[in-house]
Amino acid sequence: MTTVRANVRIDRGTRLLPLLIGERSSPRSCFPQQDSLQNGNVEEHPNRRAFRGVLTIVDARSDRRPAGARGHNVLMTKQAAEDSLHTLLGMGLCFTENFKGHDPRRKCGIITRAAIVENRIEVSGHIYERDFPEVVEAISACEEDFGMSFEVADAVVGDMRSVVWTLNRVTFVGASVLLKKKAAYKNTSITLA
Numbered sequence: 001m002t003t004v005r006a007n008v009r010i011d012r013g014t015r016l017l018p019l020l021i022g023e024r025s026s027p028r029s030c031f032p033q034q035d036s037l038q039n040g041n042v043e044e045h046p047n048r049r050a051f052r053g054v055l056t057i058v059d060a061r062s063d064r065r066p067a068g069a070r071g072h073n074v075l076m077t078k079q080a081a082e083d084s085l086h087t088l089l090g091m092g093l094c095f096t097e098n099f100k101g102h103d104p105r106r107k108c109g110i111i112t113r114a115a116i117v118e119n120r121i122e123v124s125g126h127i128y129e130r131d132f133p134e135v136v137e138a139i140s141a142c143e144e145d146f147g148m149s150f151e152v153a154d155a156v157v158g159d160m161r162s163v164v165w166t167l168n169r170v171t172f173v174g175a176s177v178l179l180k181k182k183a184a185y186k187n188t189s190i191t192l193a
Helices: 078-088 133-141
Strands: 002-004 019-021 034-036 049-057 073-076 092-094 107-117 120-127 146-157 164-179 189-192
Touching: 049 107, 049 146, 049 164, 073 078, 078 107, 078 120, 078 146, 078 164, 107 164, 133 189, 146 189
Parallel strands: 073 164, 092 164
Antiparallel strands: 002 146, 019 146, 034 107, 049 120, 049 189, 092 107, 107 120, 146 164
């Protein structure tokens, strides 16, 4: 097994970018593992707009090759997802102006809950609506066009020579709201409350 670290020089100067992925949401079911940040009743807070989404499908090959995967498709194992679920809590939700990628320095929200639902990682949290009205407006106008993607660091890849990189361990370092067609998994989604 080889450990791949985001933003670290490896293999004679090759620069590895964070591994970015995504997926779609559903109700909680057979996997009991769930984590959340308890931050009180904020339903009427003027700067918090609740969202729900699914970050990825576990044990499934990505539909597209994510940035940072050096041209490989990826597959996150269920065990890796279960072991790292807690690292999603408190991580930022980022966006780009054209919603086509990730910009970890443009945080528009936060993840406050994460759960494994069947074969999906479901997340929820809030977007800072007053600070980023353009994000809320864009998603509200065409919710079906938007999805999510995740960012990981310290990924352990089973075989780096394989066409599909199997992620056996990860640490989540953030997520992004983006157009579904740009996400590694085409079934990603995000909905606003």
